[in-house]
Amino acid sequence: MASTQVKTDEFTVNATGLRKCLLSAFKVKRPVFVWGGAGIGKSAVVAQIANDLGGLMVDIRLSQMDPTDIRGIPFFNKEAGKMDWAPPIDLPDQELASKYPVVVLFLDEMNSAPPAVQAAAYQLILDRRVGKYVLPDNVVVVAAGNRESDRGVTYRLPSPLANRLVHVELAVDFQTWQTWAVLNGVHKDVVGYLSFAKNDLHDFDGRSASRAFPTPRSWSFVSDILQDEGADADTQFALIAGAVGSGLAVKFSAHRKTAGKMPNPTDILSGKVKTLAVKEISAMYSLTISLCYELKDAFDKKKVDSKQFHEMGDNFLRFMMDNFETELCVMGSRLALKVYELKLNPFELKVYEEFYAKYGKFIRAATAD
Numbered sequence: 001m002a003s004t005q006v007k008t009d010e011f012t013v014n015a016t017g018l019r020k021c022l023l024s025a026f027k028v029k030r031p032v033f034v035w036g037g038a039g040i041g042k043s044a045v046v047a048q049i050a051n052d053l054g055g056l057m058v059d060i061r062l063s064q065m066d067p068t069d070i071r072g073i074p075f076f077n078k079e080a081g082k083m084d085w086a087p088p089i090d091l092p093d094q095e096l097a098s099k100y101p102v103v104v105l106f107l108d109e110m111n112s113a114p115p116a117v118q119a120a121a122y123q124l125i126l127d128r129r130v131g132k133y134v135l136p137d138n139v140v141v142v143a144a145g146n147r148e149s150d151r152g153v154t155y156r157l158p159s160p161l162a163n164r165l166v167h168v169e170l171a172v173d174f175q176t177w178q179t180w181a182v183l184n185g186v187h188k189d190v191v192g193y194l195s196f197a198k199n200d201l202h203d204f205d206g207r208s209a210s211r212a213f214p215t216p217r218s219w220s221f222v223s224d225i226l227q228d229e230g231a232d233a234d235t236q237f238a239l240i241a242g243a244v245g246s247g248l249a250v251k252f253s254a255h256r257k258t259a260g261k262m263p264n265p266t267d268i269l270s271g272k273v274k275t276l277a278v279k280e281i282s283a284m285y286s287l288t289i290s291l292c293y294e295l296k297d298a299f300d301k302k303k304v305d306s307k308q309f310h311e312m313g314d315n316f317l318r319f320m321m322d323n324f325e326t327e328l329c330v331m332g333s334r335l336a337l338k339v340y341e342l343k344l345n346p347f348e349l350k351v352y353e354e355f356y357a358k359y360g361k362f363i364r365a366a367t368a369d
Contacts, residue, residue, distance in 0.1 A: 014173030031141040036170035039215030055102035062113035070120040097136035111145035187223040192286025259283040
């Protein structure tokens, strides 16, 4: 099985590293080319940065454009008696840019665009203008594309264009994805299964003829498919197989069947259930995610007061200590305390000292980043 990172001779970063690189490049207005496999979250990282900065991302798929879509089209200017150029409508003008502190011009699928389109984009990136169009000062440029090994339609970037870009390759990193997934409510069974089978997050083989293969994007499709609780089992299986492949669909369905036998997380957090009868490891990962989701929901919606919330926290820690292996205990506490930042006061938790004495050094290592 392929690893979650494609080996190349290029330096790679995870999504967190890419975010830092882009923010630094934005400060000095250096255009960046983000390389990476299909479906691993390149555009999602750029969109999230634009949103966090209070800005706007203008997403342009260069593979679907003609050179005139960038340069504009010529017309006869009667007043000047000369040929003139109508500026492109898809590029951000000064009026639009003035409404935001920053506008990210995202030139996606750049190396899938025909050479003539790349040539038009070259002038835009090099000179921050093309024809009569000029990029507003607060516009930053990010390009992206798949690698030749990803079996996509690609053209080699002209050397002068490549040399005007800062190249960064995004690699899949499970923990970064897991943090994103739990913050965005990806289905508990998807996060739970992949927490157990991390290599299944991204498994692309360029020699395979399979139409469907697992990527962070296709697993988000699976999460969406599971939201339709009215769909019959055969329909769900067909859709999941169409998203990540039939082999993984079989493994994932078996995982869900066992995970369905796990106790209700509400009963665990209320103290009604203290022991775990089914000790199937992959299902225990899903249960851990469910417990974190339930705690987060209670905290965000203020379903309980502070005393009751800390009682839930105690039951959460006690249940993990009594039923889970170290890795699951560390994962659960990392998600609840660091990722979700749940306000659990150690002085109000009866089992905190015991839990920390047992797992403290592992938790510190897991949250060192």
